[in-house]
Amino acid sequence: MSSYFSATRSVETVNGRIGADTDPRLRRIMTSLVTHLHGFVKEVELTEAEWEQAIAFLTRTGQMCSDTRQEFILLSDVLGVSMLVDAINHQAPGGATESTVLGPFHVDGAPHRAPGETISLDGKGEACLFRGRVLDLDGAPIANALLDVWSDNADGFYDVQQPGLQPPFNNRGVFRTDAEGCYAFRGVKPVSYPIPADGPVGWMLAALGRHPWRPAHLHVLITAPGFDRLITHLFVAGDRYLQSDAVFGVKEALIVAFQPVDGPNERWLVEHDFVLARPLAH
Missing domain, CATH: 2.60.130.10 (Aromatic compound dioxygenase)
Incomplete structure (x- = not known):
């Protein structure tokens, strides 16, 4: 089966790249994260403009953090x-x-x-x-x-x-x-x-x-x-x-x-x- 990325098999493709020796707890967390994140993107049919806005939002969130503000x-x-x-x-x-x-x-x-x-x-x-x-x-x-x-x-x-x-x-x-x-x-x-x-x-x-x-x-x-x-x-x-x-x-x-x-x-x-x-x- 092809390992190239496609919208229909995006979850399987990304999670299939996780290494065999990955910590089991980390594997469980990241597998679930990818599954739900891809499901969310598909459900709302995220546009490129919305994706860019989300990246900017998270970037600005990090920039706002300091020793006294999280x-x-x-x-x-x-x-x-x-x-x-x-x-x-x-x-x-x-x-x-x-x-x-x-x-x-x-x-x-x-x-x-x-x-x-x-x-x-x-x-x-x-x-x-x-x-x-x-x-x-x-x-x-x-x-x-x-x-x-x-x-x-x-x-x-x-x-x-x-x-x-x-x-x-x-x-x-x-x-x-x-x-x-x-x-x-x-x-x-x-x-x-x-x-x-x-x-x-x-x-x-x-x-x-x-x-x-x-x-x-x-x-x-x-x-x-x-x-x-x-x-x-x-x-x-x-x-x-x-x-x-x-x-x-x-x-x-x-x-x-x-x-x-x-x-x-x-x-x-x-x-x-x-x-x-x-x-x-x-």
Whole structure:
């Protein structure tokens, strides 16, 4: 049978060139990718002009990436791919805190802070006290768990989006639980914000008639020896974008009440426990 390329046998021809010694997992992924990609091109009858536009779109997406911005993660997020990968890979047992997307604005190396310390370095926004415990599935406290937390500022921007305007590591910090699994820190009540819309992802959303807004939330990444890593959010109850998050990251169990308080240092209080699961035995 001919090995020359044709529209009718395009999948077989391309996948037939994969080497015999190729890693089995890579073979499975690339075979499926070629199959679905060629099927998509045939189904929509992609024109040459549309192909050129797609290449330009992906090229510009790469050019937008930097140390502080990941346009490809943003693209994955708005297409629902990030949440699908999360759902497939993090099927937590009942009772464990649900996970969601990491997002494009996590920064390694955030400073470790003392319990109760504030992550708000610019003093802007409505001050909020966050406190609770980190527990296992049996309700036992997890000591020495690390909570890496970050959020936007009162204007809806992360520090890396406004270098020179916000202090480095503004609204970021790492906190360690005590012997009773307790954590506490101060920050600001998050606000809704649009994901960066000045690049290819924003142009795509506009062309599709979709808004770029995310509901107000705090990011939390928790690690503890012997437990699965947890990437999650705390969403502000009542936010107008909970039902239409641009990156599909909202889960009902992650929506929390921000309680008004009359304390001298805070206007809001959030009390929330996180429950970690242990890795599944294979």
